[in-house]
Amino acid sequence: MLMSDIRAIKRALLSVSDKTGLIDFARALEQRGVTLISTGGTRKAIADAGVGVTDVSDVTGFPEMMDGRVKTLHPKVHGGLLAIRENPEHEAAMLAHGIEPIDLLVVNLYPFEATVARQAGWEETIENIDIGGPAMIRAAAKNHEDVAVVVDVADYQEILDAMDASGGGAPLSLRKKLAQKAYARTAAYDAAISNWLAKEIGVETPEYRAVGGRLSEPMRYGENPHQHAGFYSTGEKRIGVATARQAQGKQLSYNNVNDTDAAFELVAEFDPNRTAAVAIIKHANPCGVAEGGSLKEAYLRAQACDPISAFGGIVALNRRLDAEAAAEIVKIFTEVIIAPDADEAAIALVASKKNLRLLLTGGLPDPRAAGLAVRSVAGGLLFQSRDNAVVDDMPLKIVTRRAPTEQELADLKFAFRVAKHVKSNAIVYAKGGATVGIGAGQMSRVDSSRIAAWKAAEAAKGAGAAESWAKGSVVASDAFFPFADGLLAAADAGATAVIQPGGSVRDDEVIKAADEAGLAMVMTGFRHFRH
Structure with missing residues (x-):
């Protein structure tokens, strides 16, 4: 640490919505020895704790007004943040206008994302759009050569250290x-604001589209x-990997997160009030999905x-994991439940397998919900x-x-639910x-079918069955059959019924082939x- 790089912190402005750790800080x-300036509820909380603090209105000479919309938008605040120390012109301007430097800005913003997440009304949401906070943050960040800016309570201790x-x-x-x-x-x-608006x-397709997120890990x-x-x-309240509590196991990997999201979105297609369901995913594709009278039965069938x-x-489940199902799942190496x-x-x-991750979400995502x-x-x-x-x-x-x-x-409905979550070209x-x-991810639909x-x-052979399990099955295709060959491959395998979107210029040809093969479609x- 070079001493020439150090900027002394003598005067700080604090204005926070999240008051976690505020008083101690x-x-x-x-x-x-830092002089504190503050606003509104932040100032009151600090003062009530017996800590010396100056109201920002005493600095600016203007009261907070318009329901608190205007309180820090003033030259004595922004001048104190933006002034370049040791710049003669800036120093002269500060002296002429009675502006004192602000060395540390501590601001966290109105809880806009949380307000949207709880589906507040239009007026309340609008009032939770912070104006003065972002303006001060950007000013202090621009002048980081002289000013430290803190937007996260997690950074309080680092400043003190x-x-x-x-x-x-x-x-x-x-x-x-x-x-x-x-x-x-x-x-x-x-x-978050622009996307909400x-x-x-x-x-649906705004001229500018912004994305933002906070590091989870x-x-x-x-x-x-x-x-x-x-x-x-992203702050989206969709139930899933990002909102889950990890109850057990080592850190998730990039591929774990991607695959687990795919698994949970798939299993959410199955109403837990109707049936137990289990999806097993490998490389973002299902390798087995099943319903059952219990999670154990569904898992074994999957x-x-x-x-x-x-x-x-x-392994993704649509119901509360019980001991009977857990005992089966841990019999083989599994990355995540x-x-x-x-x-x-x-x-x-599950804890008996120390590396096996267990994620508990508190519910299922809604497969019908809109989103991006x-x-x-x-x-x-x-x-x-x-x-x-949804089918x-x-x-x-x-x-x-x-x-x-x-x-x-x-079975056709079941298969089409699964096909929705299989990489194209998909046959189930x-x-x-x-x-x-x-059959997943093939360049040719007939190859996926085969x-x-x-x-x-x-x-079936591995289980000692006399014939292929495709005999007497149904088949789902994620998109139309451009030719009859993919459908005929399914018929040759023993499928008796087909579900597909339709819409090909050769639909009549495909329907005719299905009729000739005795298939229902x-x-x-x-x-x-x-x-």
Whole structure:
């Protein structure tokens, strides 16, 4: 630490919405000889604690007005933050206008994101848009050569430690770090405001789209060891990995987070009040999904679809994890279990595998909820609305001479739920409320169909079954069959019914092929590409 880099902290302005740790911090600053200035409720809290503090109105000569909208927007505040020390012109201006320097700014903003999250009304939300706070933060951050700015209560102690280490100041390295954090905070804040406004006024593709997030945790690496990665929370209150409590296990990896999100979004398609359901995910694709009378039954049926791929996978459940299911899951190596909750006995069983992560979310995400999905490309970002189409809401159209039986229809709906979460081109064979073969991510739909059929045959062979589990199954396709070959491959594998979006110029050809093969076919009118 170079002493020439140190800027003494003699005068601080504190104006915070989140008052966590405020009194202790203010008292610590006072003990270090810092003069405190403050506003409104912050000033009152500090004064009530017996700490000396000056009201900002006494500095500016103007009272707070307009319901507190105007209190710090004044030259004696912004001049004190923006003045370059040792600049003769700035020093002269400060002297001429009675402006004193402010060496430390401590501001955290009105809780706009929290106000939106609890679905407050328009007027209340508008009043929680901070104006003076971001203006001061940006001013102090711009002048970080002379001013330290703190926007996070987690940084209070670092300021105090720096003052103690340097004899009452903050080094340039710290001031730069705090300035970067300050600009990132105001950027994320403005992003939240602009996105809320766009949603409220119904603008689906605004001219400027901003995204912002807060670091939940840095990661050891990304998809591969040579890539840097961090997990950021956007503040969206959608239940899932970002909001979960980790009850057990080592730190999640980048791939763990990605795969666990995919697993939990899939299993949320199954109403826990209707059935227990389990999804097993590997590399963001399901390798087995099943319903059952219990989580144990659902897990065993899901695992049977592809027991080899299930090893080292992610397990998602739509109900509270019980000991019976946990005892089965821990029999093989599993990376992550995610569930709405867990029994104490189940938690104890999972704890026997010290590296196995257990995430408890407190509920399931709503598959019908609106929201945004974003993906980066070179030089840009792709935004789209979340795929919230649910098969139960689709106007299913029977297009073949033979209608599906009641059991076939139930399995068709099940398979289409799963296909929504399989990478395109996606083919899913299902029977009795369980997947029996999944083909994912192929360039040709007929290849996906053949791979899924092969998977079904291999799983059956491994279980000692006399014939492929695709025999008597149904098949779902995430998009239309451009030719009849993919459908005929499914028929050759033993499928008896098909569900697909329809919409191909060759639909009539495909329907004719289905009729000739004796298949029942249903069209949904909805495509589920997932690239």
